[in-house]
Amino acid sequence: MSHFLTHFHGPVIYLIVAGLLVAESGFGIGFFIPGELSVILGGVLAREHRVDIVVMLLVANAAAIGSYLIGYGLGRAILPWALAHTRLAEHPLLNRARSQLAHRGGPAVLIARFVVVVRAVMPALAGLSDLPLRTFVVFDIIGGVIWATLYTVLGYALGSAYQHVLKAIGVWSYVVIGVIAAALVVNHFRVSRRHRRGAGSGDPEREGREALPRHGSTGP
Numbered sequence: 001m002s003h004f005l006t007h008f009h010g011p012v013i014y015l016i017v018a019g020l021l022v023a024e025s026g027f028g029i030g031f032f033i034p035g036e037l038s039v040i041l042g043g044v045l046a047r048e049h050r051v052d053i054v055v056m057l058l059v060a061n062a063a064a065i066g067s068y069l070i071g072y073g074l075g076r077a078i079l080p081w082a083l084a085h086t087r088l089a090e091h092p093l094l095n096r097a098r099s100q101l102a103h104r105g106g107p108a109v110l111i112a113r114f115v116v117v118v119r120a121v122m123p124a125l126a127g128l129s130d131l132p133l134r135t136f137v138v139f140d141i142i143g144g145v146i147w148a149t150l151y152t153v154l155g156y157a158l159g160s161a162y163q164h165v166l167k168a169i170g171v172w173s174y175v176v177i178g179v180i181a182a183a184l185v186v187n188h189f190r191v192s193r194r195h196r197r198g199a200g201s202g203d204p205e206r207e208g209r210e211a212l213p214r215h216g217s218t219g220p
Contacts, residue, residue: 043155071123
């Protein structure tokens with residue numbers, strides 16, 4: 001992508017960076033295009049005087065915040081309908097995640113901003129979970145400003161050495177994803193085992209009462 005962007009100057013670069021950020025978190029294609037890459041490259045190109053660093057910071061911040069709002073809106077408007085036509089709507093793990101996000105999702109929105117792939121799906125999940133818009137916007141703005149400013153300035157400071165940082169970011173992001181996935185799997189099996197135990201063991205006192213003959217009943 002770096003070679004692709006070097007063919008352009010000024011407004012075209014701003015549009016490309018903003019478009020990639022919106023596509024990543026607004027439409028959930030961050031599995032293929034990590035947003036850090038476009039923002040860091042915007043900073044690198046500012047260092048090469050192809051764009052203005054102040055304008056790039058404004059574009060990156062606006063696109064980072066706006067992309068989350070788009071993803072939230074799509075998650076709230078479309079995902080309930082999509083889930084209603086699949087079996088996922090009744091999955092206990094999804095329902096539990098929706099409940100947790102609805103009540104304590106603000107910090108999760110902020111943290112997800114710094115994790116590759118998770119950042120792409122978090123806005124839609126927050127919208128699906130009915131996280132209050134006011135709460136979402138507050139943490140969206142805080143996370144968007146920190147994230148976009150950090151990586152734009154990092155690209156500007158590093159220049160051509162940015163590729164080494166991108167590799168490190170990618171490795172640690174996938175480590176975090178692996179830890180989260182493992183924790184979710186372990187929790188799923190733990191909850192499933194608890195449900196099986198509860199279903200297999202009834203109430204002993206109730207069973208004992210049902211086994212006793214009723215008063216006034218006569219034998220055969």
